[in-house]
Amino acid sequence: MMTATAVSNAPSPGAEPAQKARSKGSGGTLGRYILIRLILIIPTVFILVSMVFILMHMIGDPITAALGGRLTPDQLADRIHAAGYDRPIWIQYFEYLGQVATGNFGTTISDNRPISEILLTYGGATLELAFYALIVAFIVGIPLGMLAAYLRDKWPDAVLRVFAILFYATPVFFAGLLLKLIFSVWLKILPVNGRASVGTELNLQLLDHPTNIYLIDAFRTGNPADVADVLTHALLPGIALGLLTAGIFLRLVRLNVIGTLGQDYVDAARSRGVGELRLVRKHAYKPALVPIITVIGLQIALLLGGAVLTETTFEWKGLGFMLVQYINARDFVAVQGIVVLLAVIVAVTNFIVDVIAALIDPRVRY
Amino acid sequence: MSTTTVVRPSIWSRLPLVRQLAQSVGWQRGMLVAGLVIIVVFLLTAALAPILAPYRFDQLRDANGTFGAQLPPGGAHLLGTTVGGYDVLSRVIWGAQTAVLVIVVAVILSIFAGVLLGLVSGYFGGWLDRVLVVICDAIYAFPSLLLAIVMSIVLSGGKSSLSFGILAAAISITVVFIPQYFRVIRSETVRIKAEAFVESAKVIGASNARVMFRHVLRNSTRTLPLILTLNASEAILTLAGLGFLGFGIEPTSAAEWGFDLNKSISDVAAGIWWTSIFPGTAIVLVVLGITLVGESLNDLADPRLRTRHRAIASSATPTEVDELEEAL
Numbered sequence: 124m125m126t127a128t129a130v131s132n133a134p135s136p137g138a139e140p141a142q143k144a145r146s147k148g149s150g151g152t153l154g155r156y157i158l159i160r161l162i163l164i165i166p167t168v169f170i171l172v173s174m175v176f177i178l179m180h181m182i183g184d185p186i187t188a189a190l191g192g193r194l195t196p197d198q199l200a201d202r203i204h205a206a207g208y209d210r211p212i213w214i215q216y217f218e219y220l221g222q223v224a225t226g227n228f229g230t231t232i233s234d235n236r237p238i239s240e241i242l243l244t245y246g247g248a249t250l251e252l253a254f255y256a257l258i259v260a261f262i263v264g265i266p267l268g269m270l271a272a273y274l275r276d277k278w279p280d281a282v283l284r285v286f287a288i289l290f291y292a293t294p295v296f297f298a299g300l301l302l303k304l305i306f307s308v309w310l311k312i313l314p315v316n317g318r319a320s321v322g323t324e325l326n327l328q329l330l331d332h333p334t335n336i337y338l339i340d341a342f343r344t345g346n347p348a349d350v351a352d353v354l355t356h357a358l359l360p361g362i363a364l365g366l367l368t369a370g371i372f373l374r375l376v377r378l379n380v381i382g383t384l385g386q387d388y389v390d391a392a393r394s395r396g397v398g399e400l401r402l403v404r405k406h407a408y409k410p411a412l413v414p415i416i417t418v419i420g421l422q423i424a425l426l427l428g429g430a431v432l433t434e435t436t437f438e439w440k441g442l443g444f445m446l447v448q449y450i451n452a453r454d455f456v457a458v459q460g461i462v463v464l465l466a467v468i469v470a471v472t473n474f475i476v477d478v479i480a481a482l483i484d485p486r487v488r489y
Numbered sequence: 490m491s492t493t494t495v496v497r498p499s500i501w502s503r504l505p506l507v508r509q510l511a512q513s514v515g516w517q518r519g520m521l522v523a524g525l526v527i528i529v530v531f532l533l534t535a536a537l538a539p540i541l542a543p544y545r546f547d548q549l550r551d552a553n554g555t556f557g558a559q560l561p562p563g564g565a566h567l568l569g570t571t572v573g574g575y576d577v578l579s580r581v582i583w584g585a586q587t588a589v590l591v592i593v594v595a596v597i598l599s600i601f602a603g604v605l606l607g608l609v610s611g612y613f614g615g616w617l618d619r620v621l622v623v624i625c626d627a628i629y630a631f632p633s634l635l636l637a638i639v640m641s642i643v644l645s646g647g648k649s650s651l652s653f654g655i656l657a658a659a660i661s662i663t664v665v666f667i668p669q670y671f672r673v674i675r676s677e678t679v680r681i682k683a684e685a686f687v688e689s690a691k692v693i694g695a696s697n698a699r700v701m702f703r704h705v706l707r708n709s710t711r712t713l714p715l716i717l718t719l720n721a722s723e724a725i726l727t728l729a730g731l732g733f734l735g736f737g738i739e740p741t742s743a744a745e746w747g748f749d750l751n752k753s754i755s756d757v758a759a760g761i762w763w764t765s766i767f768p769g770t771a772i773v774l775v776v777l778g779i780t781l782v783g784e785s786l787n788d789l790a791d792p793r794l795r796t797r798h799r800a801i802a803s804s805a806t807p808t809e810v811d812e813l814e815e816a817l
Contacts, residue, residue, distance in 0.1 A: 424630060428635060431632075450736075
């Protein structure tokens, strides 16, 4: 009864901020937030899976698309019947939903491999590339963003911002081609493409249970030459994809640090005689991190899109590279599987990022 | 009397960008001007492509026979020829036309669809609103390039044909952008719906359509120019990305920078630089120009980020002007 009156009293006109604070403060245990956030993944993934399914089935059945000219109409009809593509679309749809729910993303038509196996074989490579890119983005983007905020409206700020825009304006594949041209072709100091040279790749294949994350595998061989080989191959793709994200980080850090620099508590610190550089590094930087972490979640989608392009540029055999191979083979079951899989990865990463943001800042929790 | 003393800004100063230009100072103005110059050059190149380009984008031979493949820059081919035997300079120039077409179609389509959906969704609310919000959030979280790939597979069956290629690319990009316009317009609509003037209009007996388009829509478009510039640059990058993955437009139907870059991957390893550097630089310049303008507009719209005049030049701040216009 008490709570009921309290609630009914709450939405008095003009008291909106107080009400917001209350509703955020009341039920907000971290566990509950994580649970709600976890449940919210389901509709997102469901919509994405449905959307991709419906879109991909608008162009007819995948067997005709993949094998159209190569089989006689009778053989084609047999294959279509065997795979069940002649059944009503809604039966196929529910069957597909059930399969995805149990982790079965289908089997490719062109080379008859389970999509989940493709994930295990090539997912590691994409993960590794995204990891390198994120490292580059952090190393380049965050310090430069802080510097730009510190020197705001002076010429280095302008230069840094133009750089940030340039990083963003350069398509990853063009950045990749330029880097390749400079470091691999003209200077001849870095390999042109691939994830490792043939010898190293053979060494890595000999391991018991290769993780397909080459850096880990290379460390497991215990051979420094393998590690060095893997890292030199990773340098250019990592930089190409990382600089794209670095530009976004730079802009974000700059904007958010400038925002927090205007806060009262920073003014208070400034009035106590804290130096401007220390203000940026100690006082304004940490609160500015929360929105950055949230945005990183959104960047994961961009990063994966960029990975598809980077992998094609450097023949980096990850999920994106395979996706393009299957598109060219007109194997739309494989395309559908990989796209759905990437969508699930994005949804799950967003969930993890939100949980991290909630851990850092209690106000984020519901 | 009081209304006559209000100085209404002249038409010239109310044109888009002019006020911002007058408002900006220092290097902020420099960024805005540089961006505008690049955009003007880009638009002129696109419009004058037939005059500027020495050859057609799909031309392989002239009176002296075929051009030859991978010729270095110089002579009859200022920027060399591609692996397919096309003139690089001509394809870079014609590529501007393709890019403009795709941007214009993509942005117009997505503004129409996004604004309409956002308006209806925010104005009427209810289950339709909830469903649309969830769908748009899901699309928003999806890697946009992948979505564009799926769309272009659907639209063209994986292949592109003639002018349909440009339209297919534009529609693929549109789908990615609709949620952005939807979100912005919807949240503005929800805010404005509660204003007194909307209620007054309803009391007078204005129809839903009239309230929506006359009263709500006109007041909810403040942020559109900003998203528009962001989207224009993203449209170029997405188009180039699609082209690079082989979804763009066939070389015989139009020149597309991303497609040319894809064909140049093997050239790069052989040290042939002119087939990749020129179309790539074209992409970078155009995106740079559009983004510079967008960033400057963003800064100027946000008082915290605006570099201030030493003396305030304009008597009224933008919001005051807007309110005055509304009152008049």
